[in-house]
Amino acid sequence: MMWKLVSCTFCLFVSSQLSLWSVWASAEELEGEVKTEVLFKPEECTQRSKRGDLVNAHYDGYLAKDGSQFYCSRSDKDGHPQWFVLGVGQVIKGLDIGMMDMCPGEKRKITVPSVLAFGEQGKGPVPPNATVVFEVEVFSVSRGPRSMEAFGKMDIDKDKSLTKTEVKEYLKLGYEKNGKPRDEPFYEKIMADIFRKIDHDRDGLISTKEYNIYEHDEL
Numbered sequence: 001m002m003w004k005l006v007s008c009t010f011c012l013f014v015s016s017q018l019s020l021w022s023v024w025a026s027a028e029e030l031e032g033e034v035k036t037e038v039l040f041k042p043e044e045c046t047q048r049s050k051r052g053d054l055v056n057a058h059y060d061g062y063l064a065k066d067g068s069q070f071y072c073s074r075s076d077k078d079g080h081p082q083w084f085v086l087g088v089g090q091v092i093k094g095l096d097i098g099m100m101d102m103c104p105g106e107k108r109k110i111t112v113p114s115v116l117a118f119g120e121q122g123k124g125p126v127p128p129n130a131t132v133v134f135e136v137e138v139f140s141v142s143r144g145p146r147s148m149e150a151f152g153k154m155d156i157d158k159d160k161s162l163t164k165t166e167v168k169e170y171l172k173l174g175y176e177k178n179g180k181p182r183d184e185p186f187y188e189k190i191m192a193d194i195f196r197k198i199d200h201d202r203d204g205l206i207s208t209k210e211y212n213i214y215e216h217d218e219l
């Protein structure tokens with residue numbers, strides 16, 4: 001099948017997740033099954049992704065009907081892999097489901113029916129009622145950006161709020177521990193993304209309340 005590039009600028013991420021939250025949540029009630037096919041699985045699997053994990057991944061999106069490509073994170077946003085919290089509606093429902101239980105380094109092909117993707121309306125280059133296919137590659141899986149255990153580790157001065165420096169140090173440690181230290185701009189991009197999503201009152205700090213928004217979830 002010919003994978004034709006249509007657009008790489010289309011962004012799946014929900015910039016204001018809260019307003020669309022109910023849309024994703026209601027999709028749960030509808031019929032539709034996500035199909036996953038493992039394309040590559042590393043021999044060693046240190047950490048499997050689960051709900052609430054911070055995941056770093058590339059994914060390319062295609063329309064199932066003709067294979068045309070509508071999204072590619074490899075060329076969008078300077079080619080940086082995407083960061084998101086798995087299982088909480090930061091990506092389309094089908095990816096939240098289809099990306100569970102993945103190892104760092106694993107690649108999957110995930111087929112998502114429209115009810116768990118862009119629905120009856122479609123979005124941007126995705127037409128109404130379209131089944132979509134994602135080719136996903138996971139780079140890292142970090143446990144519990146939303147676990148209070150992780151919060152405690154990040155909160156170096158124990159004042160129950162996280163500064164950018166505290167979060168950055170935590171991320172750096174994670175990358176260095178995995179033998180993959182990154183440069184400063186890399187961390188800055190991640191920080192901007194994390195604070196945009198979590199620091200709802202925009203005071204430059206992550207409070208326990210902002211952090212713990214998903215506390216009812218099984219983390």
Ligand SMILES: [Ca+2]
Pocket residue numbers: 155156157158159160161162163166
């Ligand atoms: Ca602190």
Ligand SMILES: [Ca+2]
Pocket residue numbers: 199200201202203204205206207210
């Ligand atoms: Ca805040």
